[in-house]
Amino acid sequence: MLDSPEFEPEFYADQIRKMEKRYEKIFKKWKLSWTKYYNEVKSKLFNKQYWIWTYLCGFENFVKINQKSEVTETMLEKDSLGRIKRILKDYFKIKNYIESL
Numbered sequence: 001m002l003d004s005p006e007f008e009p010e011f012y013a014d015q016i017r018k019m020e021k022r023y024e025k026i027f028k029k030w031k032l033s034w035t036k037y038y039n040e041v042k043s044k045l046f047n048k049q050y051w052i053w054t055y056l057c058g059f060e061n062f063v064k065i066n067q068k069s070e071v072t073e074t075m076l077e078k079d080s081l082g083r084i085k086r087i088l089k090d091y092f093k094i095k096n097y098i099e100s101l
Helices: 011-029 032-045 049-065 073-100
Strands: none
Touching: 011 032, 011 049, 032 049, 032 073, 049 073
16 A cells, blocks of 8 residues: 555645644534544554545544534544554555565
């Protein structure tokens, strides 16, 4: 899996900034800390721009599903871990295979 944008990295940077602003407002409505949540996510994704973009795109589905319910940190953590695993699984599978050669 790609771990960085090969073409037009500024597109990804711009999209990430837009999504960050949007989700920060949503977290404020949920009365949760966007900064804490997002810093943990970025750290787990090794601050790779493409992976962060992929993660944030997928977060929209969580927002839609939970827009009328009370969102908790536990719900966010469960969703986050699942999405991070899906993003990173191929990377680590290939990395482990290469290291075993």
